[in-house]
Every structure is written in C-alpha cells, then in structure tokens.
Amino acid sequence: MIEFKEFSFRYREGEAPVVRDITLSIPDGCFVGITGAAGSGKSTLTYAINGIIPHCYPGDFYGSVTVEGLDTVETSLTDISRVVGSVCQDIDSQMVSTVVEDEILYGLENFAVPKDEIPARVDEALAAMGIADLRDRTIDSLSGGQKQKVAVASVIALQPRVLVLDEPTAELDPASSVAVFDLLARYAREHNTTVVVVEQKIALLSDYADMLVIVDGGCIRFGDTPDAVLAHSDELLALGVNVPRATTLMNALGAQGLYDGPTVRNVAGAAVALKEVLA
Numbered sequence: 343m344i345e346f347k348e349f350s351f352r353y354r355e356g357e358a359p360v361v362r363d364i365t366l367s368i369p370d371g372c373f374v375g376i377t378g379a380a381g382s383g384k385s386t387l388t389y390a391i392n393g394i395i396p397h398c399y400p401g402d403f404y405g406s407v408t409v410e411g412l413d414t415v416e417t418s419l420t421d422i423s424r425v426v427g428s429v430c431q432d433i434d435s436q437m438v439s440t441v442v443e444d445e446i447l448y449g450l451e452n453f454a455v456p457k458d459e460i461p462a463r464v465d466e467a468l469a470a471m472g473i474a475d476l477r478d479r480t481i482d483s484l485s486g487g488q489k490q491k492v493a494v495a496s497v498i499a500l501q502p503r504v505l506v507l508d509e510p511t512a513e514l515d516p517a518s519s520v521a522v523f524d525l526l527a528r529y530a531r532e533h534n535t536t537v538v539v540v541e542q543k544i545a546l547l548s549d550y551a552d553m554l555v556i557v558d559g560g561c562i563r564f565g566d567t568p569d570a571v572l573a574h575s576d577e578l579l580a581l582g583v584n585v586p587r588a589t590t591l592m593n594a595l596g597a598q599g600l601y602d603g604p605t606v607r608n609v610a611g612a613a614v615a616l617k618e619v620l621a
C-alpha cells in the first residue's frame with residue numbers, strides 16, 4: 343500500500359509548494375497511471391514515493407507518505423530502494439555500465455542478491471522486457487527505446503514490491519509503447535507488484551491502469567478508474583490532458599442524449615458504439 347496523507351512539498355529553491363494536499367491510497371498490486379500537463383507535479387509525486395524527496399531534494403515536506411508501511415521521511419533511501427524500484431525520466435543518467443548485462447548485474451550485486459540466484463534473475467528480467475538479444479550490446483549502441491527497456495529490466499531484476507516509472511515510453515513509437523505496457527502489466531500481475539507510471543498518453547494508460555490520477559497545478563483533480571475519469575473529457579481537455587478524440591466525440595453524443603453506453607477510449611471502441619447509435 344502506498345499512502346499519501348495531506349502531503350504538500352515545496353522545493354528548497356521554490357517559492358511555493360508544487361504539490362498540495364495530496365491524499366491518495368494505492369492498494370497493493372494496483373496499476374496506477376499519473377498524467378497531467380507539463381509542470382503539474384507528476385514527477386514530484388513519484389519522488390515522494392521513491393524517497394528522492396526529501397532525501398535528495400530537500401525542502402518543506404508536510405503530511406506523510408508511506409510505502410509498504412515505511413515512512414519515506416524516516417526511512418533511508420537505501421531501505422526505500424529495496425522496496426521501490428524506479429525508472430527515471432532521464433534514462434542516460436540512470437545507466438551506470440557500458441554493457442546491458444552488466445547494467446542488470448550492477449543492481450543485483452549492490453543489493454547483495456545471493457550469487458546462485460543472479461543468473462536466473464538476469465534471464466528473467468531480459469525475457470520480461472523482450473530484450474534477451476541485447477544482453478551483450480553496449481549501452482551506447484542502443485536506441486532510446488532500447489535503453490528504456492534495459493532500464494526497466496534492471497529494476498525488474500531486483501523484484502521490488504513497487505515500481506515507479508516516469509514516462510517509460512517517451513522514446514518509443516506507439517507499437518513499442520504498447521509492447522512495453524503489455525510486458526509491464528504482465529510482470530506486475532505475475533509478481534503482484536504495485537506500478538505507478540507517469541505517462542502523457544492517456545489512451546494507452548487507460549488500457550492498463552486500474553486507477554488514473556490527473557494532476558493539475560500540484561493537486562489531484564481526478565483519481566478513479568479510467569472510464570470514470572474519461573467521462574469528464576471536457577474538463578480534462580481544459581486541464582491540458584490529451585483526451586482521445588473518440589472519447590470526446592462519444593461523450594459529446596452522450597451529452598446530447600444520443601449515446602448512453604460505456605466510456606469509449608479509442609477509435610475501435612467508437613466504431614462499435616457508433617454502430618449501435620446508428621442502428
């Protein structure tokens with residue numbers, strides 16, 4: 343369980359809190375998608391989960407954040423990182439090795455995983471991200487998308503109970519983004535891992551997330567199932583969230599009393615719904 347209780351945070355260099363009065367409970371095994379406009383505070387929320395706030399970025403911390411019962415202020419960054427695996431936005435800054443396999447080994451050795459478990463953990467992590475063929479490649483020779491998969495694999499190898507990912511598909515084309523979310527979701531299901539992912543593509547998020555959190559100006563505007571959130575497409579658009587046009591269209595037809603089916607998330611869904619409307 344991840345629990346934010348009336349959490350607010352002001353970076354030491356900032357004038358005012360950039361996230362305010364955040365109260366949110368994320369149950370174990372939940373797949374949470376966080377989205378919102380640029381600068382709304384999404385990354386700051388992830389830093390509060392993985393302990394970067396307040397351990398690396400000091401400032402005024404109000405309220406509390408607990409992860410699996412650990413208070414992130416009172417617990418050391420090392421102890422938090424045994425529970426929370428993070429993939430940050432700047433993948434290059436996260437890479438510490440020159441070869442893919444070494445990158446995965448690095449974390450396992452640092453966390454003192456028993457030597458006899460290590461080969462299987464490396465194999466499983468590479469397979470989970472579908473990058474077994476990259477094992478011996480140098481990191482420098484990889485594309486941005488491949489690096490993102492390596493970064494996720496390195497974290498998955500540590501088998502954290504919570505995974506925090508900040509825009510893990512930013513460098514990927516739509517098909518590869520879907521593939522990464524498929525792999526992530528499958529991994530999370532099989533290991534009962536809680537996943538918190540910041541992602542701009544709300545349509546993609548909606549297909550995987552149990553809960554969508556919409557952040558605006560440092561506050562949570564919506565925190566609910568994807569369908570319940572997407573039902574507010576006009577408000578989402580006003581907040582700068584990139585709502586699928588298919589959703590906006592069907593919600594508009596709903597407002598006119600012409601459609602009363604489930605929330606539509608994509609063109610395929612709209613096609614099915616429109617057939618019913620026109621029948």
Ligand SMILES: Nc1ncnc2c1ncn2[C@@H]1O[C@H](COP(=O)(O)OP(=O)(O)OP(=O)(O)O)[C@@H](O)[C@H]1O
Pocket residue numbers: 353354355356360378379380381382383384385386387399
């Ligand atoms: N280390 C820092 N020191 C001071 N202010 C910061 C720091 N990091 C972020 N901020 C400020 O906090 C606010 C929220 O930033 P944050 O990165 O959490 O938003 P975001 O929604 O993740 O943005 P983006 O989508 O651009 O990554 C912004 O105004 C940003 O300038």
